[in-house]
Structures are given as structure tokens and as C-alpha cells.
Amino acid sequence: MPALSNDQADFARAIVLGLDLSPQAHAVCPKYRVATAMAVYHNNYRGNLHDTLASAYPVTEQLVGKDFFRVLTKQFIEQYPSRSGNLHHYGAEMADFIADFEPAQSLVYLSDVAALEWACHRAYFAEDEATLDVSGLSKVPAENYADLVIHTHPACHMVRSIYPIAAIWNAHQPGANSDFHIDLDSGSSNALVSRKENTVMVTELTEAGATWLQSIRSGAPLGEATSGVLERYPDFNLNTALLNLLEQGVLADFTLENMP
Amino acid sequence: MDNRRIITAAIGSLLMLGLVSGNAMADDKKMDMEKCFGVAKAGKNDCSSNKSAHSCAGQSTKNNDPMDFVAVPKGTCEKIAGGTLKSM
Numbered sequence: 001m002p003a004l005s006n007d008q009a010d011f012a013r014a015i016v017l018g019l020d021l022s023p024q025a026h027a028v029c030p031k032y033r034v035a036t037a038m039a040v041y042h043n044n045y046r047g048n049l050h051d052t053l054a055s056a057y058p059v060t061e062q063l064v065g066k067d068f069f070r071v072l073t074k075q076f077i078e079q080y081p082s083r084s085g086n087l088h089h090y091g092a093e094m095a096d097f098i099a100d101f102e103p104a105q106s107l108v109y110l111s112d113v114a115a116l117e118w119a120c121h122r123a124y125f126a127e128d129e130a131t132l133d134v135s136g137l138s139k140v141p142a143e144n145y146a147d148l149v150i151h152t153h154p155a156c157h158m159v160r161s162i163y164p165i166a167a168i169w170n171a172h173q174p175g176a177n178s179d180f181h182i183d184l185d186s187g188s189s190n191a192l193v194s195r196k197e198n199t200v201m202v203t204e205l206t207e208a209g210a211t212w213l214q215s216i217r218s219g220a221p222l223g224e225a226t227s228g229v230l231e232r233y234p235d236f237n238l239n240t241a242l243l244n245l246l247e248q249g250v251l252a253d254f255t256l257e258n259m260p
Numbered sequence: 261m262d263n264r265r266i267i268t269a270a271i272g273s274l275l276m277l278g279l280v281s282g283n284a285m286a287d288d289k290k291m292d293m294e295k296c297f298g299v300a301k302a303g304k305n306d307c308s309s310n311k312s313a314h315s316c317a318g319q320s321t322k323n324n325d326p327m328d329f330v331a332v333p334k335g336t337c338e339k340i341a342g343g344t345l346k347s348m
Contacts, residue, residue: 065335103331109340138275145267172336182340222271227263238270246274 016081018042049077052087056121057094059172060114063107072101088125092118109163109184116165119157119193120200126155132251140256146223147257150216155195156250158210158217166191166204194248201248208233209241213250221257 003026010025020035021027029037050073054061061069076097082090095115104110131153140148159165164182166189171180190210192203205213208229215225229236245251 061335063335063337063340064333068331068333068335071331104333107333107337110337132274134274134277137271142268142271145271146264148271168340171339178336180339184341222267223263226267230263230266238266239273242270242274243277246277 014038015041015045018046046074046077048087049073049082049090053077053091053094056091057114057117059117059169060094060098060110062172063110063113063168064104068103072098072104075101088121091121094118109161109165109168112159112161112163112165113168116159116161116169116191116193116202119159119191120169120202123155123157123193123195123200124198126153126195129154129252131249132246132254134246137254144256146221146226148222148254149219149257150222150254151252152213152217152250153194153252155193155200156217157193158205158213159191159193160188160210161191162188165189166202169202192248192250194250196249203244203248206233206236208236209244212236212238212241213245 007025007027010022011027013019014021015038018039021038027034027037050070053073053076054069057069064072076091076094079097080091080093084090095111095118098104098114099111132150137148163184164186167182167186169191170176171182190205190207192205192210192213194201194203211232212225212229215228216222220228226236226238242251
């Protein structure tokens, strides 16, 4: 039955691209003109994707305002059709899109904020995994501590920017003081995304803390990661770093290097 | 080696914390594990939440996009120094 599948492909293309159905299509619409009915489909398709993007990028939307965000998403949706049946996957390319989006060029930090928001979005939907079992850790002999390979939770992400994106993100959360002023020159940001009890948080790591966590995330054992950081940052406080990361649910399972 | 002492002390303090708040942490973990997989953000992945387009045939015959010339950011970006457009 090629006729049916041709019609369906034509129908889908017309919805996504906002085109007219080809004259050969077998379309029947009793109450409206076919073009009118197709416009309704097209608007609903784009409306859903706009809402999906607004839900994934609420800080970006607040930063630029609703009207601008609608223009931005309209062009994004034209450029990136939905490719998954799961709307949670939609919008991954936003940071790159914004970086090239001419009308947003003045907001130099916006692309990095969007990257942080996508990390938060992924963190929200990341799988559950048990956080570090401290009682299991107590069974490890102290002489093996340096060989500990600590894994991070699937909801943990790090986003680095030369702009203060963690402060910008936190200023736009529900309940935050709306009377804020952020100086873009206040420095770079090592934003850490984590999730605790279904709430996604963004905190800031020090340069040393970020270097250490990056090293741990790449699979370096505790001893190696710590020595490496202490060489560059003699003030690095492992004690505080570990306690903070444990508290934020960033640390998950551990293994011992060279042991099964 | 000094680093070894630092590591031993840091893990030691994690273990102390585990002893002190052992029960509370077990509860946290339980709560995490009971979370339903696939829980959705409010209004997410739900066609009926579509506020951007009319969902009833006949309500909307044309798109409701803003004009493309409304392309100047007008949001909280004004509160971020150096982040806004110079006024034209």
C-alpha cells in the first residue's frame, strides 16, 4: 500500500515544515479547508515544542523575555525537528544554536547558561543510583584509601564558563530575590549540577575542587587525583570537598583500583 | 607521605559522619530509591499543557507567532551588567 504511506509521509512533512499537502494526497476534512486543518496541526506541533523548550530552558526564557524566546524557539524548531518520541530529549542543541543566533549575540553568556540548563534538565531525568555507602567505605583498609576509585552519580554534571553562570542560574530560581544585579566581570564559574530528593541544584566549585572532581570523574584513583590537585593548588581541602560532595549526592559507588 | 595523611584524615571524617548520621542517610537513600522512574516535571511531555497553540480545531486558523522584528531581548538580562544591548 504505497499510497497510504506516501500520504502519511506527506502529512508528517506538512505538519513539521508547515507546508501544504501535495495535491495528490487523499485528505478529507469535512468542516474546514484542508489548509486550515493543516495549520492547526502545524501550530500544535510547534506549540508543544515551544512549551517543551520553555520547560527545559526557564532561565533562558526569563533572561530574554517571552517574546524574544518565542522568536528564538520558532527558529530553533524550524532548524531542529523533533526526532524522538520522548519530548525530554528535545532541545539538546540549544546552547550551540544560541551561540550562532544573531539577535542574541549581545548576551555573551546566554549560550553557557543554556548549556547549564540542559545539564540540569538531564540531571532531573537521570537514572536513580544509590549514593556513596559510607558503611561500605569503612570496610576498606586505610592503606588502600589512595586506590579508591569513586564514581559520580548519573545526575552529576559540570559546566564551566568564563561567565558567572551559576550565580545567574540561582538568581532565576523560584523564591530567589528578584532584585539582583550580577556583574559579568565577576569571574568564571565552575558550575556543579547535582540532584537530591528530586531537586536539581547548581552550586559552584573552586578551581581546585573542579580540577579534583574532573580527575575523579575521568577515573583517577583518590590518591592520584588528590596529589595532582595539591601540586597545583596547595590550599585544596580534600576534607571539605569530600563532605560537600557527599552532602550533595554527587558521590556514588566506589571500587578499588586493581581489584575486581 | 603527607598526601597519604591528608587522604586518611579526609576519609576518616567521612566515616565519622557516617556514624553520626547513619540513620538519616539510610532514610535519604530509601527515599531516592522509591522515586518512580520517569517522573515528569510539571506540565512536561503532556500535550494538554500546550498553551502556545490552540488545541481545538477551529480556534486557530493562523499561527500566533510574534513578528520576527521583535528580536531584542527584554527580560532579566537587564539586571546583568554588560549583558544587555545598548539602547538604540
